[in-house]
Amino acid sequence: MTYRETPGIGAGSVRNSADIGLALGTVIQGRDISITLPSRITPAMAGLPPVSPVFTGRAGEVESLIGELAPTAETSPVITLVGLAGVGKTELMLHVASKALARDGWFPGGVLYVDLQGYDPARHRTPDEALGLLLRALAVPAEHAAGDTDYRSALLRSILSTYARAGQRILLLLDNASGDDDLSPLLPSDGATATIVTSRDELGLSSRRHHVDTLDDDAALSLLRAAVDLAHPGDARLDEDPGHAVAIARWCAGLPLALSITAALLADLPTRPLVSLAADLAAEHTRLQKLNLHRRAKAVRAAFDLSYRRLTAEQQRVFCLIPFNAGPDLSTAAVARMAGLAADDAERVLRELARANLVKPEHEWGRWTLHDLVRLYADGESRHLFSDTERSSAIGRLHTHYIDTAVAVYGLPVEHMPEARDASLPREVSQLPRPLGVAAYLVSTYLAAAVTSAEQNVPAPPGGRAADTAITDWEEARSWFKAEGANLMAALEQAVTRQQHEAAFQLGACLTRLLRLELRLAEARTVAAATLSAAGLVGDRRAEAWALNSHAVTLATGIFSTQVAEALTFHEQAIALYEQLGERQGLAWALNGYGINLRRAGRLAEALTAHRRAHELYTDLDDPVGRAWALNSLAITLTKAGRAHEAVDHHAQAMSLYTRNPAGLSWAAQSSQLSDVSKLWSQVSTTFSNWWQRRKKRK
Structure with a gap:
């Protein structure tokens, strides 16, 4: 850039002219300023860092971003691309910029690019250093670019504005910004100069923000395939071994940096089979070490290090x-x-x-x-930050958090779960012909009882401590379990692996019942078995008895369960242990559950005995809800034994006990329905018996 004095028009006039339109400080000489832009773009403003020839999975994002850069917009935006280290923010920015620059008339002034290195303490560019780079790219001589940050910032904005007014709009790219302070002096103010910023942090500047996410499995595999094919055209390893190819792509977790390193590792050794690399990446504890290209700075761990240190x-x-x-x-x-x-x-x-x-x-x-x-x-990093003791304590606190909440949920009255408790006759049944309607009513009510009866009056697992929680009913409990169920299952597995037997028992005990109530029966049976194993290792005989009976209930849950006989064995072991311990509440629970499953096995006389013993124990314990449960169970068994007329009275007693106790109000409705069914069954049985006798006489 040159400055010169030339004769002006008129006597004694002097003109200052600048060849790129700079207004450098106060103009002392002359009264007119003439701005002349360079005849062609300087090399620094005509080029971008090289874009990767392998770019996939971002077509929609590219088109959207290009649309925001169009010169038809009244005001050019500042666009920020925000995302995780290694997710491909820079590559996306460069592809968008290269396509936008190729559009005729969009950015005739060229492009300015600077990497702010905001996450590398050793290479971080200050705003002053970045301004120096940008002003040099604009061909501003060093002597005119001297000054403090505010002056150089105003100078940059003046140049960009002048280019924009002259129809020479510039695209400004600011890569790897780590904070607003780094950016503020660099941003244009003319409303025409478009700017794209990349950052790992959510910046506070006013901008159109785009979150750059990881690639999906298909795009990740496409990127791997394209990168390997670029290095070795015709390399068919990914196509010949699709199973390991997919596994490798997934272990890179959709992170383009990890995928590009993996592709380079494959390209370096064209004869290496995918199974070898897959085996390397399968080991979690060394995966980040393997995602390191020749120990250079291009490594996933190195990228994360820069963010972590801040x-x-x-x-x-x-x-x-x-x-x-x-x-x-x-x-x-x-x-x-x-x-x-x-x-x-x-x-x-x-x-x-x-x-x-x-x-x-x-x-x-x-x-x-x-x-x-x-x-x-x-x-x-946690292994450097925490000792083994601190690590175990933190995991223990987490497990206690889950257990305390689960025990509180476990303690909610189960009858408040409307879907599981509702044994009412569906509306469609009432519209059926009477014989079918009667049959449907009998079946639907007794099936509901079969599913729900074993869940009444279940004692809490020994040793549990309920947390204070805002969860007060089963609707909230189910929402909580939907959110935390996978975490509870993972915590149980973690506790088992770490041999934290008490935590494993408590987590498993609560999970078993929650899974049963959700009818996730295969999972419930697996968890119940793990809970029983943990109870044995805890060394608490009460816990072992509880787990034995819970396992029995879980095995038999489900109308079509084929494990009722196996469940009876566990019931018998629980009953024997409860009797040894003199634990009457648990014994009553085990006996009534035993009776339910004896009934299902067709051993009705033994079932009646078990229910009566349970009723006696609940009476001695002054547990009215337990008594009602035992009476209802006894009545159902009597009905199945063809003694429905006796069952009616037991149902009525149960309903009376339920209605006098808040914890049993919802069960009262089922008891009333069961009583109605017993009456109806008795009438049907009597009618059928009379018809059969008359038929035999006619013969």
């Missing part, structure tokens, strides 16, 4: 606690319990981690998750 000590601690949860996500309350923080403080730290794109908030507010590779990284 966290405060409190943020690092919470971040490293999160992978202790073995499930897919976790709640703010769970994090607070592990970290020993108040809920508000835990949420604040989680929001800060989310702004750094290290933690991802779920669609349901108050739940958080980690990208798979970030989870491995956080788990690795």
Whole structure:
């Protein structure tokens, strides 16, 4: 750039002219300023960093972003691409920029690109350094670019504005920004210069924000295939071994950086079979080490390191606690319990981690998750941050959080679960012809009783401690279980693996019943077996007796269960142990459940004896709801034995006991229906018997 004095028009006039339209400070000489733009774009403004020839899975995002850069818009936006380290923000920006620059008339002034290196302390560019790079790219001589940050920022904005007014619009690309302070001096103010910013953090500047997510499985596999084919055209390993190809892509968890490193590892050794690389990546504890290209800076761990080092000590601690949860996500309350923080403080730290794109908030507010590779990284860092004792204590606090809430849910009156308890006659049944309607009513009511009767009066597992919780009914309980069920299952497996037998028993005990009530019976039976095993290792005989009977109930749950005979064996073991312990409440529970399953096995006389013994125990214990349950069970067995007329009275007694106790009100309705069914069954039986006798006489 040159400055010169030339004669002006008129006597004694002088003109200052600048060849790129700069207004440098106060103009002292002359009264007119003439701006002349360069005749052609300088090389620094004509080129971009090279774009990868392998780019896939982002077509929709590219088109959307290009649309936002169109010159038809009244105001050109600042666009921020935000996402996890290695997710492909820079590559997306460069592809969008290259396509936008190719559009005729969109950016005739060229492009300016600067990598701010915001996450690398050793290479981080200050705003002053970035301004120097941009001004040099605009061919501003060093002597005119000298000054403080405010001056150089105003100079940059003046140049960009002048280009825009002259129809030479420029595209400004600011890569790897780590904060608003780095960006503020660099952003244009003319409303015409388009700007794209990439960052791992949620920035506070006013912009159109785009979250860059990981690739789905198909796009990840396409990227791998294209990268390998680029290095070795015709390499068919990914097509010849699709199973391991998919596994490798999934272990990269959709992260383009991990996928590009994996492709390079395959390209380096064209004869290496996929099964070999798949075996390397399958081991979680070494996966991040394997995703490292020749120990250069291009490594997944190195990318995460830069983000992690910027966290405060409190943020690092919470971040490293999160992978202790073995499930897919976790709640703010769970994090607070592990970290020993108040809920508000835990949420604040989680929001800060989310702004750094290290933690991802779920669609349901108050739940958080980690990208798979970030989870491995956080788990690795936790081993440096926490001792084995601290790690075990944190996991123990998490398990206690789950157990306390599960025990509170377990203690809710089960009759408040309307779907499981509703034995009313469907509307369609009343519209059937009378014989069919009667049969449907009998079947539907007794099937409902078969499903629900074993869930009445179930004692809490020994040793459990209910937490204070806002969950007050089964609708809320089911929502909680839907959110936390996978975490509870994972915590149980974790407790078993870590030989935390008491936690495994408590988690399994609560899970078993919750799964039964949701009719997830295969899972319930697996969990019940694990619970029984844990109870034996705890060394608490009461817990073992409880687990034996719970396992029996679980095996027999379901109208079409084929494991009733096996359930009876576990009932018998539970009864024997409860008798040894002198534990009458548990014994009454086991005896009545035993009677229910004896009835299902067709051993009706033994079933009646078991129900009567249970009723006697509940009477001695002054447990009216238990008495009502035993009476109802006895009545159902009597009905099945063809003694429905006797059953009616027992149902009536049960209904009276239920209605006098708040905990049994909902069961009263079922008892009333069962009484009606017994009456109806008695009438049907009598009518059929009379008809049969008359028929025999006629013969």
